[in-house]
Amino acid sequence: MIYPTLFPYGIGGLENRGRKAALSFKRHVKHLLTLHDSRFQEHYSFPFTVFNILQRRAILLHTSLKVKRSNFKKVAASFASVSPEVLQSVSEQIGKGTYSFHTPEERQALDLMKEVKLITSNVPASSSSKLVMRNEIKALIIEKGLPSFYLTINPADVYNPLVRLLAGAEIDIDNLSDHQMSNYWDQSNLVAKNPAVAAKFFNIVLKAFISAILGYDPKGKNAGGGILGVVSAYYGCVEQGWSGL
Structure with missing residues (x-):
């Protein structure tokens, strides 16, 4: 183990x-x-x-494979004739930056790799997942119209005392004294040591923003909405650095 x-x-x-x-x-x-x-x-x-x-x-x-309909029969035949060992050899050579393919099998495998595209839309942080998000945003714009606001939210996990509370510190977050306030250096070390706490904090802040600030209610029970009025829809995605929305 x-x-x-x-x-x-x-x-x-x-x-x-x-x-x-x-x-x-x-x-x-x-x-x-x-x-x-x-x-x-x-x-x-x-x-x-x-x-x-x-x-x-x-x-x-x-992960699935995508190929043009017109080339399907040709690609299917190539799949049946090319061995996994040849595909592995070609992919390793490409990974090393060498493109010296001498045998007919290697050239056939290379042509096959050019014809086929990998689709990984359900894999988080993949390039295909980003394409899916773009398509969802476009569809939302078609249905709801252009967005009224563009917001970037960056929760300050190295300053907020909630992070210490989530990490197990025995503090009264509603009645903090001066000496209990978060120190930047100490809390930065805490976040680096325990990234799961930072992830929990990020999740709490974003959920609070959606419910309290946006007042978004898909069931329509919140007739008053949030501070921006009644929000009919929103779309959020985490930045590449995983620190903003």
Whole structure:
């Protein structure tokens, strides 16, 4: 078992087939990262390793191939004739920046790779997922019209005392004294040590913005709306740096 410091008794690991009730990998990871015991959140590699595994699985499950209809029969025949070993060899050479293909099989594999495009729309942070978001925005504009406001929100996780509260600090966030106010250096170290807390803070702030400021209510029960009036629709996406919306 990897991570013996996180699972010192050798039990409770991910995807344990001996578990009475089935528990998915993603749900188990979410549970571990929300425990009061913060050793999973603060581990130097565990959160990044499990995220990498989840993303790789998403790629394998949601990746499909796209080809022009006119070339379908030709591409299908090429798939049947080209071996996986040749495709692997060609992809490795391309990755190294070498393009010396001598055998007919390698040239056929190269032509096949040019004809086929990968589609990974359901994989977070992929280029295809960004294209899907653009199409959704265009569709929303067609239905609702052009946006009235463009906003960028950057929650200050290195200053807000809520981050310390989420990290387990025993503070009264409504009655903070001067010496309890967040110190930039200390809180920056806290966020760097425990990125899961920063993610929770980001989620709380954005949900509060949507419900309190926008007053968005898809069920139509909030007739008054928010400070911007009645919001018929909104669209938000996280910036590449994962720190703004």
